Each structure stands twice: as C-alpha cells, then as structure tokens.
Amino acid sequence: MRIGELARATGVSTRSLRYYEEQGLLPSERLPNGYREYGEEAVRQVAFIQDLFSAGLSSGVVREILPCAGQERPQGDCAALLARVRQVRDQLAQQERQLAGRREILERYLSGAAAPTGLTPPSPSSAP
Structure with a gap:
C-alpha cells in the first residue's frame, strides 16, 4: 500500500509516516517512480509505534523495541x-x-x- 493509503488506514499523517521511516521505525520499499510501498503489516506496526509514543517513549527507544517485538527472532x-x-x-x-x-x-x-x-x-x- 502507498503512504496515503497507510495514512487513511491508521489515522496517522503522511508527515508522521515519513518521520517514522526516517527514524528507522517503519520500513518501506521504494518503487521506481519514487513512491513508498508498505506491506500489510505496516498498519499494525504504526499502531504499535503510536502506542509507544503515547507512553512517552522516544523514537530512539522505540527503534530499539521494534526488533524485540516482532514475530521473528529478535536481534540484540x-x-x-x-x-x-x-x-x-x-x-x-x-x-x-x-x-x-x-x-x-x-x-x-x-x-x-x-x-x-x-x-x-x-x-x-x-x-x-
């Protein structure tokens, strides 16, 4: 899904989504035309990021948490x-x-x- 679709699905602004990507919190794939493409798991990940920010955590701490919160074996x-x-x-x-x-x-x-x-x-x- 593209950034606008993700923004609508999550209620998070495209500006925030770009910030999450810049901070290494939300991966995307760049298409040849430069558009961002997000996987279906991005909706859940954005919700989790929002919860962590609401809890008062910094983007640095959130970045460290994400690898430990996924379904894959954590790194670190x-x-x-x-x-x-x-x-x-x-x-x-x-x-x-x-x-x-x-x-x-x-x-x-x-x-x-x-x-x-x-x-x-x-x-x-x-x-x-």
Whole structure:
C-alpha cells in the first residue's frame, strides 16, 4: 500500500509516516517512480509505534523495541531493553505521584482548607 493509503488506514499523517521511516521505525520499499510501498503489516506496526509514543517513549527507544517485538527472532539484547522500558515506566509513575501530590495541595488551597506552606496570603487592601 502507498503512504496515503497507510495514512487513511491508521489515522496517522503522511508527515508522521515519513518521520517514522526516517527514524528507522517503519520500513518501506521504494518503487521506481519514487513512491513508498508498505506491506500489510505496516498498519499494525504504526499502531504499535503510536502506542509507544503515547507512553512517552522516544523514537530512539522505540527503534530499539521494534526488533524485540516482532514475530521473528529478535536481534540484540531484549532483556536489557526491557529493563530500560521498565525504568521509563517507573519514572512515569514517579512523575504521576508528584503531580498527584501537587494537585492535592492546590485542591486544599482552593477549598480554603490550607494555604501553601510558608506563604502568607495578601491582605484584601493590598490586592491590585
């Protein structure tokens, strides 16, 4: 299938598909007229790439994951890669906990239950 067909089938822009190819994430065959031709598996691969990007992974990490995710025998050290992906996941979980804590502080402040630590609210007469 050509790039426009793949874009329609996946809901991903042709610009993104070209970027995936440039980054080594999505292989294509070049026809004599210069058009890109993608295999039927490209639809599943693009969906997987999108999922990994949505999870916050960089194109470099995605490029390392793809050989370990295919049905063919993986090339490279997939165990080390899995450890790296777990590390990214754990960092995201830590960021989520930090955001939840910050959100809780703001909720308490907005509800009038507590002012942020160390701050004295301005007096109404000094408000702009």
